[in-house]
Amino acid sequence: MKYSFLYRIAAELIKDAKDLKDHVVVFPGKRPQIFFKKALEDLGYSGFLPRMKTIEELTEEISGATCIQGLALTLEAYRFHTQLYPMEFSEFLKWFPALAKDWDEILKFAPEPLAVLDYMQEEERILQWAKSLGQDELGEVSQRFLDFWKKNGEYLPQLDRHLEQQGLASPGMVHLMALKNVGQYIAASKERFVFCGLNALTRLEEKLIRELLALDKAQCYFHSDSYYMDNSVQEAGAFLRRHRQWKEFNDFRQFQWVDQDFMQSKYIALYEVPGNVTQTKLLSSILQQIKPEELEDTAVVLLDENLLPSVISELSFVEHLNITMGYPIKNMAFSQGIRALLHLHKQLEIRSGSYYYKDLVNILTAIPAAVTDNEIIATFQKELVEKNRVYLSYKMLKELLGDLSYFSILEKCSSPMELLEKLLAFTTDLKTFKLSDLQYENISHFEKQLRILSNQLADFDFVHSVDVLEILINQLVQTQTIDFVGEPLKGLQVMGLLETRLLTFKNVVLLSVNEGKLPGSGGNSYIPFNVRASHQMHTYLESDSIYAYHFYRLIQQAEKVYLLYNSLTSGINSGEKSRFITQLQMESPHKVHHFVVDTSATATETSEMSVSKTPALLERLERWKSRVAASHLNSYLYNPMDFYLKNILYSQNEEIEEELSSRNYGNLIHFSLEYLYEPLVEKYLTTKDLEGLLGQTEAALAHAMERLKHDPAYYAVGMNYIHKQMALSVLERIIKKDTQSVEEGSSLRILAVEKRFSGVPLEIPGHGSVELRGIIDRMDEFDGQVRLIDYKSSLNSQELSFGLKSFQEGLSYKHSKGLQLAFYLYALGQDAEYSGRAFSAGIWSFAKVGEGVQPLQMKDYTLEDLLEGIKGVIAEILDPDVPFTRTQKVIY
Incomplete structure (x- = not known):
């Protein structure tokens, strides 16, 4: 069935000509x-x-x-533009591709192409536009618009003549030249x-x-159906x-x-699915319901290319799979590493050597590395965490990563071309490293595109920033894909919408x-709707008609259609179904079976997370x-649960x-306080002693930073400085x-x-003895009485007050500071x-030093009560x- 239209054409040709x-x-x-x-x-x-031939190839031949x-x-357009209107290349890149x-x-x-340019720069028309905005004369925006088209009204025709003199032509020029040569x-x-099977011409x-x-x-053979051909308001025809x-x-x-296929009996199912991943999961379920022999006549059409990796992973059960769509290299790990590398060099231009x-980390985790590199990277990451390195100098980077096989690409370059x-x-x-097939293809594609860019930029000297180089690399890589090697005439077909042209399938599944x-x-454009319409150019209406034709042509001969x-x-997802789905529901003779996929599973009562104390866990508690x-x-x-995870299951990981x-x-x-007061232990303090400490606070902080393994630069700017x-x-x-x-x-x-104290015994009824440990921040003798002091960032005085009400309500986290002091008092008493x-x-x-x-304060209860x-x-x-x-918890 998938070849029916092409078979009919082939049969017609063979009937009329033997060769x-x-x-x-x-x-x-x-x-x-x-x-x-x-x-x-x-x-x-x-x-x-x-x-x-494709129609594009024939056009170029003509x-x-x-x-x-x-x-x-x-690049060629910019070089010519500078001869007329000097401009920075980065500015040129902002508007030329759309123009x-x-x-x-x-x-x-x-x-009449030139008539469009003339119309766009008609001052009277633009003045009327300004008046419609409430301006009596050209404002800044409308004046800039007028200047833009006046310059480009001269520039674009001259650029075409310049290209023609060199034997070159833009895609639009190719059509114009073919139009002159067609006779x-x-x-x-x-x-x-x-x-x-042509449509829009x-x-x-x-x-x-x-x-x-x-x-x-x-x-000339067209692939159409009476359903949309005989209905004058159906845009597909x-x-x-x-x-x-x-x-x-x-x-x-x-x-x-003009066939009569669309009106034939069909099963059409519409699935309202929450999320892209859920779509791919549902796809697997749908395909498993189709008979294995019918997978030969089934197409999975992805309207969002980003779904391809997930779809591939879900279709592992399909024996024969042919993927027409390419795997976008922009989404692959190495590509993300290159983006991170270009970002790094843009930052080096700003920060001048500060990393x-x-x-x-984004670069080191995305780029394939040799075994020796992995050891260096692991040591580097350990250093980052242990010393809380947020910013690194070049000297520090050289010490830590200097032996990395690709260290040179992390160094600041003298120019973007050197970086390239x-x-x-x-x-x-x-490519000499041990790589997976996908990694090798990803890197090979990048190498090819970078070589093309290097060759094309050899004759130019206007890439003066990494930002511009990044834009150029992105332009080359954006549409690159890794093509899969498969058997297109066998098995389940996974393709984009354009790849379905002229093909028909018994079962069709469309995602997104x-x-x-x-x-x-429609993409960006400088030409308004009314100008396009009056000069016979395509507007969004024609674009919608093209999409409608592809959609209806694909499903017109299908027996089962699944729309997700x-x-x-x-x-950026609106969650709105396509207007073509609404058309099917309201206008077509077929019933659309609507299913809502709900992944919330809220029908049963949820239970809180809990961990039972197994024999293994009780051993850890012991x-x-x-x-x-x-x-x-x-x-x-x-x-x-936090106590269990951090103190019993595993120790808390350090993070930067x-x-x-x-x-x-x-x-x-x-x-810092330990550094300041430790030399004065066992001494009765005088004002002179304390005044001397005031001059040591900077040194004390430096000592504290060293103990924390923090680089002084960490505190040089921003919130850390505060x-x-x-x-x-x-x-x-x-x-x-x-004082x-x-x-x-x-x-x-x-x-x-x-x-510090440790090994302090405390008998727990029913559980034997435990050993207490801890650190008391400061102990002093104030007017003859020993004080035990704990430093805290903040305090509510009610947290230290224990009376009858506290024990009636039960001890909870709001009493934690007081319980901690009681814990220390007991330990010190031993x-x-x-x-x-x-x-x-x-x-x-x-927060309240003064x-x-x-x-x-223990109003009605004693230390022994708190100890209980x-x-x-x-x-x-x-x-x-x-x-x-x-x-x-509340403990009674």
Whole structure:
């Protein structure tokens, strides 16, 4: 069935001629040629094959010109533009590609191309436009628009003459030149032309076909259906209805063919699917319902090329799979690595030798590496984490990555052209590495495109920034794909919409049938709708008609049609189904079976995540009993699951902090205070001692940074600089508060700073003994009483107040600071050195330094009562019948 249209053409040709060697068969694209050959073979044809061409190839043959397009055209156009209007290449790139596309369309479709340029720069028309915007004269925007078209009204025709003098032609010029040569070409040709399945035609294509028909030198076969041909408002037949009116079609030469297939019985299913991944999952389910022998006559049509990788992974069960679409290299890992590399060099132009760690990591993780490189990269990443390297100097980078095989591409280049040559050499060298097939193809495509770019830029000297080089590389790579090697005449076909032209299938599955994908968006243009319409150029209406024809032609002979669209509205996706789906639902005679795919699965009650205490977990908890810390208990009260994950299952991974975390902000001050006060331990402080500390705060911070393994440059700018200044202020205010106490007559002696304890036993009823450990930030003797002080970034005084109400409500995370002080008081009480002494405990908040130490207050309860609360927390952690959950705990 898939070859029916092409089989009919082949049968017609064989019936009229025994040998087709003097025929030229013209198709809209290359793909149908394979199936046409197969049709001839199946029909028993044994003569010479006809010449087969696409309509674009025939156009170029008639023109006799060498077509120049893409980057080559852009470079030549810029060189010529600078002779008329000097401009930076980066500015030129912003508007020329869209203008060149518009000019090509003008040359292809407008009967008088220069009239369009004249119309675009009519000052009176633009003035009327300005007045419609409420302006009595040309404003800035309208004046710029006028200047743009006045310059380009001169530039574009002159550019065409310049190209013609060199024997070159843009795609639009090729059509114009072919239009001039078509009469001479037809007269000289001795071949018979067969036009197959064309739809929308340019002026040249229409003139060529009609003149050949009039001279009986051609046959023309259209693939259409009465459903949209006989309905004047159905856009799918808009172009073919016009062609049917040609005078060349009459009783002797009829318009062929208008079939009656669309009205035949069909099963059409519409699936409203949340997300692209879900579409590919559903595709697998649909295909598994189709009989294996029918997969030969089934097409999967992707309207979004980005779905291809997911579709391939879901179709592993299909024995024979032919992929017509290419795999876009822009989405592959190595391509992302090149983008990251170009971004790095753009940043080097700005930062002059300073490297941002994420830029480097993005490159190192995306680019294939040798075994020795992997070792260097692993060491480098470890260094980043351990020393919290956010920005690296070139010297530091050289020390850490200097032995990398491709280190040279990370170094700042003297010019974009030097970078291009380095990239070219780099891709060439990479091909000697051990690579997967996809990696090798990806790198080979990049090498080829970079070589093309290098050759094309050899005669030019206007790429002065990496930004411009990036745009040029993207232009070359954007449309590049890796083609799959397959058997196009066998198995399930995966293709794009244009690849389906002239082919028919029994089963058709279309994915991403969304507005914006079908019909597709028209792209950028400088020519307004009314100008296009008045000069016979294509507007969005004609574009919609082309898409409609492809869609209806594809499904007109199908027996089963599955339409899937993405219903999500996230990102750039509107979640809107294609208008063609609505047409099918409202206008077609077929019932459209509508299914809504729901992946939420909210019918059953969800249960919170919990982890039961298995024998293996209880064994881990048994080991934890030897290292119980106050922070562990606080973590458990806040979120038992976090406690389990961080303290039992695995230790917390270190991460690079671009901005200083609250934990490390506290450490910065803790380590600084330890540095300042440790030399004064066991000494009664004087104002002189404390005034001396004020001059050491910068040195103390430097020491703290070193202990944290933070580069000083980390604190040089931005929020981290502010954090550093805040820390300096906290240090000074703590010292000044101590100074004030001494000046007011209090005695102050530092007993210890960052005092560590471990192995302190605590009996837990039913669970045996545990061992406590921890660090007391500061111990001092204030007016004869020993104070135990814990530093905190912030404090609510109610967190330190324990009365009857606290215990009636139960102990929770809001009591964590007070419980931590009780934890320390108990541990210190077990120390023989302090046995029998009176203690007080309190929190010194960095946010409220001036208020001094806020004491732990036990109104109706004692330390022993709080200790019972601590035992209760530990007992619950060890209880084999209480699972770890995400619910905050309250211990009674």
